[in-house]
Structures are given as structure tokens and as C-alpha cells.
Amino acid sequence: MKHESVETNAGLLIVLTLAVISVGGLVEIVPLFYIDDTVEEVDGVRPYTPLEQRGRDIYIREGCYACHSQMVRPFRDEMLRYGNYSLAAESQYDYPFQWGSKRTGPDLARVGGKYSNEWQVQHLIDPQSLVPESIMPGYPWLAETPLDMSDLEDRMIALKRVGVPYSLTEEEYERNVEKYGEEHARMFDINRAEENLIEQAQAENFDGNSATITEMDAIVAYMQVLGTMVDFSEYDDGHFAEFR
Template sequence: MKHESVETNAGLLIILTLAVISIGGLVEIVPLFYINDTIEEVEGVRPYTPLEQRGRDIYVREGCYTCHSQMVRPFRDEMLRYGHYSLAAESQYDHPFQWGSKRTGPDLARVGGKYSNEWQVQHLIDPQSLVPESIMPGYPWLATTPLDYSDIEGRMIALKRVGVPYSINRDEFEANVEHFGGETALMLDINRAEDNLIAQAQAGNYDGDPSFISEMDAIVAYLQVLGTMVDFNEYSEGYFAEFR
């Protein structure tokens, strides 16, 4: 069959197009019926603590996602620059996820622990003081704006309704103890949300000013946890391939 005869016959072209689309769809859909889960089974991934969650809210509010993605793709050049490619498990508690497709700035999926708290604070206040070629605007008000956490319990309850395993009763707390461990389960308890937020902010002193809890404390706490939950040294490359 000549290609010209396909292009000049509308009915045949439609039929062949539908056939190709159907085959492509089946190739992608059928394998899903033969795997138990599309999320990798890894240790360490947990929901964000109240302070980290407020930091994430500020990150979204300030539009950081418009210039920074949080998804290391499985390409050699990206893995050499950013580290192990991103796993679905790492974003399972994100609503919405921050994968992104545009990188005016570098990817932040593995930024946690890469720089000190002091570096992060200075970079947010005046990016050009650390990276002269940066076009990122400064966010100095984060360091002087008190963090509003009066509605943190409500925020956690809303996330709980979409599947994030925060606990609000004894049974849910015990389930988190079994799944995440006792220390983490305490941080995920909605009834202790404000106390946990204050305790983490004071212990971490992320903004370098212990006199009050600022929005800078929250966003730095969030940035410092990104990419730190999974110890990739415990897994072989072949292990993650089983979930694709």
C-alpha cells in the first residue's frame, strides 16, 4: 500500500489512525494490570511535619514552582548533576506535586542538606550575593514576617481527607507508629500540630533568629528535607525498575 493512497483516502486514514492509537494505548495500559503498585516500596518516605508543610505552602504561594522543578529525570546528565532520579514514592504525599517542566533555576528535588541553613537564608534574601549570575528575585520579607500557624490543624485535616496519613485518633496514631516509627508518628499527630511546629522551629532555628518563628523558618525547613528521606544506597537500580 502506497502512503499516497492512505493520505488521499480519509476513511482509511481515520481507521489506521485509530488502530495506531489503540495499539499505543494498550501497550501503556495493559502492563498496569500485571503489577501490584506503581509506587516504589521504599523506607523513609513520610508526610511533611507541620513546619515543613507550612514551608511548602509558602513555597507554592511565592510561585517558586514556576522556575524550579522537583523531578530528576532518568537521564545520565541529570543524575550526574542532581543525583538519583526521582521516585513516585517521594511525591506520594504531595498535593499537588511539584514536578514541573520548566527550569529557569536548578531542580530542587535533591536540594535538602546540600547547603547550610545560613546559605539558604541568605540566598532567599539576596540571591545575587551568593550567585551573581542569578536572575532570581529576593524574598527578604520571609525573614521578618511571623509565621501564621493558627490554622495548621485545619490544613492537616484537609490533607488527611485526600489521603495523607496524619492521625487524629488513637487508632490512626498507632498505625503511624507501626508504619513510620514512634518519633515520626508524634510529628504527624494533628492534635499536637502547633506544639510540634513550634518545637521543630525552635530546635532547628532555621533562620538564625530564635526570637520568633518566621516564614523563613518554615520554607528553609521544607527545602532542607527535599530529597533526604530515601537512602538510595540501600537499593539496587534493578529494584526500582520492577515498579515501572
């Protein structure tokens, strides 16, 4: 059959298109019925602390996701540049997750710890001062705007309802102690959310200004944790292939 015959016959083109889509869909869907889980088994992945979560809220509010994906694809060039490809497990507490294919700037899935807090603050205030060729706009108001904590508990309760294991009861708290350890379990306690946020912000002083807790503290705290939860040196090459 000549390709021209397909292009000039609308009915045949529709039938063949549906056939290709059906085969492609079956190839993608059928294997899911034969695997136990699509989320990899890894240690270290945890929910965000109240400060990190508020930073994530601000990151989304400012539209950072429009230019930066958080998904390292399983290709050699991407892994050489960014590190191990992204795992579904790393985004299991992200609502919504930041995977995608649009990159005006670099992928940020593993930006945590790559630069200092000072670098991140300066880059957000004036990107061109550090990367002259950057087309990223500055966000200087983040360093000047006090962080709103008035609805912190409500935000965490909403996330709890969709599956993030923040705790409200003693029983939930004890489960988190068993799974994440005492230090992290305390950070996930909704009843002490504001206290925990202030404690982390003052201890680590992300924006370099200890006088107040700003939106800059929160967004830098969020970016500094990205990609740092899983220690890939603990796993053999190909360990995660069975989940793909």
C-alpha cells in the first residue's frame, strides 16, 4: 500500500490512526496489570516540613514550574548533567507534582545542595548577577515579604486528606516516629506546625536575615531539599529498572 493512498483516503486514515493508537495504548496499559507497584521501593523519601511546603507553595504561585521541570529523564545525557533519573517515589507527596517537559531554564529535580543558600538568594533577587546570559526575571520581593503562616495548619490538613502522612492524633504521630524517626515525626505534627516552621527557619536562616522569616526563607528551604532525600549510592545499577 502506497503512503499516498492512506493520505488521500480519509476513512482509511482514521481506521489506521485508531489502530496505531490502540496498539500504543495497550503496550502502555497492559503491563501495569502485571506489576505490584509503580512506585519504587526506596528509603529516605519523606513529606516536606512546614517551611519546605510553604516554599513549594510560593514556588508554584510564582510560576517557576513554567520554565523549570523537576523530572530528569532516563537518558544518558540527562543523567550526566543532572544525576540519576527521577523516581516516582520522590514525588509521592507532591500535590501537584512538578514533572514535565518544558524547560526554559535547567531542570531542578536535583538542585538541592548544589549551591549555597547565599547563591540561591542572590540568584532569586538578581539572576543576571550570577548568570549574565540568564533570561530569568528577579524576585526581590521574596526577601522583603514576611511569610504568611495564618493558614499553615489548614494547608497541611488539606494535604493530609489527599494522602500526605502529616499527623493530627497521637496514633498518627507514633506511626510517623516509627517510619521517619522522632525528629521528622515532630516536624510533621500539624498541631505544632507554626512552631516547627519557625524553629527550622531560625536554625538554618536560609535568607541570611535572622530578624524575620520571609518568603525567601521558605522557597530556598524548598529548593535545597530537592533531590536530596534518596541516597543513590546505596542501590546497584539497574535496581529501579524493574519498576519502569
